[in-house]
Amino acid sequence: MLIVESDRAAVEQSLGAGVLFCPGCGGELRPWGSARKRALREEGVETALVPRRSRCRSCEKTHVLLPDSCLLRRRDALVTIGKALLAKAAGDGRRVTGARLSIPPDTVRGWFRRFAAAAEELRARCWAWAHALDASLGRSHRSDRPSPTRSERSVSRWPRPPGASVRARGGDGRR
Ligand SMILES: [Zn+2]
Numbered sequence: 001m002l003i004v005e006s007d008r009a010a011v012e013q014s015l016g017a018g019v020l021f022c023p024g025c026g027g028e029l030r031p032w033g034s035a036r037k038r039a040l041r042e043e044g045v046e047t048a049l050v051p052r053r054s055r056c057r058s059c060e061k062t063h064v065l066l067p068d069s070c071l072l073r074r075r076d077a078l079v080t081i082g083k084a085l086l087a088k089a090a091g092d093g094r095r096v097t098g099a100r101l102s103i104p105p106d107t108v109r110g111w112f113r114r115f116a117a118a119a120e121e122l123r124a125r126c127w128a129w130a131h132a133l134d135a136s137l138g139r140s141h142r143s144d145r146p147s148p149t150r151s152e153r154s155v156s157r158w159p160r161p162p163g164a165s166v167r168a169r170g171g172d173g174r175r
Contacts, residue, residue, distance in 0.1 A: 002029075002054070006067040011052055020054065020065070027058025035064040042077040044102025076103065084108050085115055 002023055004011050012031070014020050020029040032055035040049040052065040069077055080101055087097040094112060098105035115122075131137055 001072060002063050002065050003068050004052075004065045006069045008052070008067075011065060011067075015052070015054060015065075022056035022059060022061065023063065024061055025056060025059045027056040029054035029063060029065075030057055031055075032062050039075055040070060040077055041075050041080070041103075043080050043083075076107070081111050084111055088112050088115075 002020070004014070004020065011020075015029060015031045018028045018030070021027065022029055032053045035051040035053045037048055037050045039046050041047075049067070049070065051067065053062055054065055055062045066072065069079065071078055071081065074081065080103065084097050084101060084103070087100070092100075094105040094108040097103075098108040101108070
């Protein structure tokens with residue numbers, strides 16, 4: 001599984017150009033059909049999603065390319081879950097939030113609990129990403145950063161959108 005941008009045409013272009021890489025071995029990913037159809041719910045409205053599948057030219061494993069509008073093993077769109085978490089931060093409870101987003105309150109409660117349990121890990125990961133993308137952030141708080149994931153280490157290999165700039169950290173972005 002690999003999270004990619006939501007623009008299907010851009011993903012096709014990246015696959016064709018060989019600029020998407022295997023999360024397992026770093027090999028080049030090539031087009032390989034589609035993954036199974038799944039439901040994606042955004043504020044109560046359900047749509048069908050058929051993610052692209054790719055295959056690594058090196059290890060030959062296949063990987064589903066999940067659009068960044070989704071979260072792994074979540075039926076609800078990222079934007080919906082994000083709105084719920086913002087509502088929680090503003091003081092709303094699961095019932096009010098669920099009613100506003102047309103989501104069952106027990107589902108919203110599950111997001112709140114899962115996010116609370118993962119908050120520290122997410123904070124640390126965001127910090128690692130920030131350092132991978134911008135060396136000018138300095139070296140403070142480095143000791144509480146987790147080991148970078150393969151994705152974080154390979155961030156310097158990502159294609160950049162036109163006009164985007166990333167400040168290099170004087171190397172390949174590794175710690
Ligand atoms: Zn591979």
